[in-house]
Amino acid sequence: MSVPRHWRESKRRYRLLGTKCKSCKKLHYPPRTVCSSCKSRDLEEYQFKGKGNIYSYTIIRNPPEGYTFCRPYAAALVELEEGEIVTAQITDCDLDHLEIGMPVEVVIRKLFAYGESGIIVYGYKFRPILPRK
Amino acid sequence: MPCMPGIGKKSGCDEMNDVAIVGIGCTPVGEPWNKSLREIAVESTWAAMNDAGVNEVDGLVVGNMSSGNFVDQESLGSLIADYAGLGNITAFKVEGACGSGGVAFRTGVMAVASGMHDVVCVTGVEKMTDVVGDSATKILANASDREYEAVHGVTFVGLNAMVMRRYMHDYNARREDICSIPVNSHKNAVHNKNAMFRREISLDSVINSPMVADPLSLMECAPICDGAASIILTTRERAKEFTDTPIIVKGSAVKVDTIGVHDRKNVTSMTATVEAAKEAYNMAKLTPKDMDTAELHDAFSIMGVIGLEDLGFVRHGKGAHFAAEGQIGIGGKLPCCTYGGLKARGHPVGATGVYQILELTKNLRGEGVVDAQNGIAQNIGGTGSTVSVTILGRDI
Ligand SMILES: [Zn+2]
Numbered sequence: 270m271s272v273p274r275h276w277r278e279s280k281r282r283y284r285l286l287g288t289k290c291k292s293c294k295k296l297h298y299p300p301r302t303v304c305s306s307c308k309s310r311d312l313e314e315y316q317f318k319g320k321g322n323i324y325s326y327t328i329i330r331n332p333p334e335g336y337t338f339c340r341p342y343a344a345a346l347v348e349l350e351e352g353e354i355v356t357a358q359i360t361d362c363d364l365d366h367l368e369i370g371m372p373v374e375v376v377i378r379k380l381f382a383y384g385e386s387g388i389i390v391y392g393y394k395f396r397p398i399l400p401r402k
Numbered sequence: 403m404p405c406m407p408g409i410g411k412k413s414g415c416d417e418m419n420d421v422a423i424v425g426i427g428c429t430p431v432g433e434p435w436n437k438s439l440r441e442i443a444v445e446s447t448w449a450a451m452n453d454a455g456v457n458e459v460d461g462l463v464v465g466n467m468s469s470g471n472f473v474d475q476e477s478l479g480s481l482i483a484d485y486a487g488l489g490n491i492t493a494f495k496v497e498g499a500c501g502s503g504g505v506a507f508r509t510g511v512m513a514v515a516s517g518m519h520d521v522v523c524v525t526g527v528e529k530m531t532d533v534v535g536d537s538a539t540k541i542l543a544n545a546s547d548r549e550y551e552a553v554h555g556v557t558f559v560g561l562n563a564m565v566m567r568r569y570m571h572d573y574n575a576r577r578e579d580i581c582s583i584p585v586n587s588h589k590n591a592v593h594n595k596n597a598m599f600r601r602e603i604s605l606d607s608v609i610n611s612p613m614v615a616d617p618l619s620l621m622e623c624a625p626i627c628d629g630a631a632s633i634i635l636t637t638r639e640r641a642k643e644f645t646d647t648p649i650i651v652k653g654s655a656v657k658v659d660t661i662g663v664h665d666r667k668n669v670t671s672m673t674a675t676v677e678a679a680k681e682a683y684n685m686a687k688l689t690p691k692d693m694d695t696a697e698l699h700d701a702f703s704i705m706g707v708i709g710l711e712d713l714g715f716v717r718h719g720k721g722a723h724f725a726a727e728g729q730i731g732i733g734g735k736l737p738c739c740t741y742g743g744l745k746a747r748g749h750p751v752g753a754t755g756v757y758q759i760l761e762l763t764k765n766l767r768g769e770g771v772v773d774a775q776n777g778i779a780q781n782i783g784g785t786g787s788t789v790s791v792t793i794l795g796r797d798i
Contacts, residue, residue: 305660327567329555330616335555336555344556
């Protein structure tokens, strides 16, 4: 268990903070130091809005070590409004009623814990945006 | 062999050695609780050396994904050379997740083609069953992006499941068609004494097996197991010293793609396969039509389907139908996974790519289950992040 390993990711993981290429305007999430489109190394931070749609999804029934506390859970490729796709869990949802195209928004949740007395790692998940009543 | 495209040409080389396979050997795939990693690796290395009739090699390339995690052991080049009694030779491990075997083979081919080595052994090995519980699932997820995929609890099966769901959505593909991939692999494993599951399974049993990561069910996923496979390579010129039936490496390519599936332009096709296949076909001066058999990386049913498409055998979206029609069976238009594939022969991850080449070699030597002049093997690391494509042919 290493605290710095998770601490250094916290801004990106709590805030969905990515990068934007100053030269070709390409957005990246996860953040990069070299633009995946034009190889420019002149990038700036970019705050994603945190809304998008489910591009594809699955229900994880056999979780890896450390993730069994919330089994089964949904995971998805979420296509953000800005066009980038991120991998995350879908939370606060009915596992039987997920579908491709469903609108979702970002929230912060517990991702996993290192045992009972270890550190708890938090990060983004997405939840369905419910229609307003 | 013409110069490899790219770097080779730029450095001004004109001609490289043609490379031939002169020996093959492997252990049965399964759960050999009485044997360690080094024992199975040494067993397959010597089986291949005996097949080639040699008692020394001047290079050993080990393909292995994760011995450090599975058995707390690295330095496999030294370990296996040492315990195989190979002396102070050149030996090291190369890694490309579940594609490590194919990457090791390619490294061996480069060593012989360049003239830096004469006789090279490529040994793929994985000992996965010494870990218990959910550990193997965690270790396999190391093939993906730990910080941005695996950290979210997305398993390796989960990533492939998301590819499958999107594929079914985009192409209106039927799950029962996709499920014909494992049915074919199991059928072909029956005759393979080295296969883990030597029994047929019905389409219904696949469709109705429990979900692991929807829409992927248990019977669509390759098993966790142990195994080692080895190949002896030398130059085409020297090959006849060792065997009457050398098999020629006509094309060999390894390409990478983004580590994260979320960064792909298209998740239902693997650009790394498409690019590696393009390069391998060009090197071989052959086309998909010339292939008599194919070893697909059917770790998950959908990977077999997408492999058929990315290797150029059918158009995108048509792979599942092609498989369901029985075209991939022995006697079909393109026999695939002829020794059981990853699903039924088994998928000891870092060894798999070498098993595929061994099986292709048997078919080309005329001692296999299909009569083939040329064949192709595709080995995938991660969910398409590292792909090797190898084209082999008879020496004519
Ligand atoms: Zn750019």
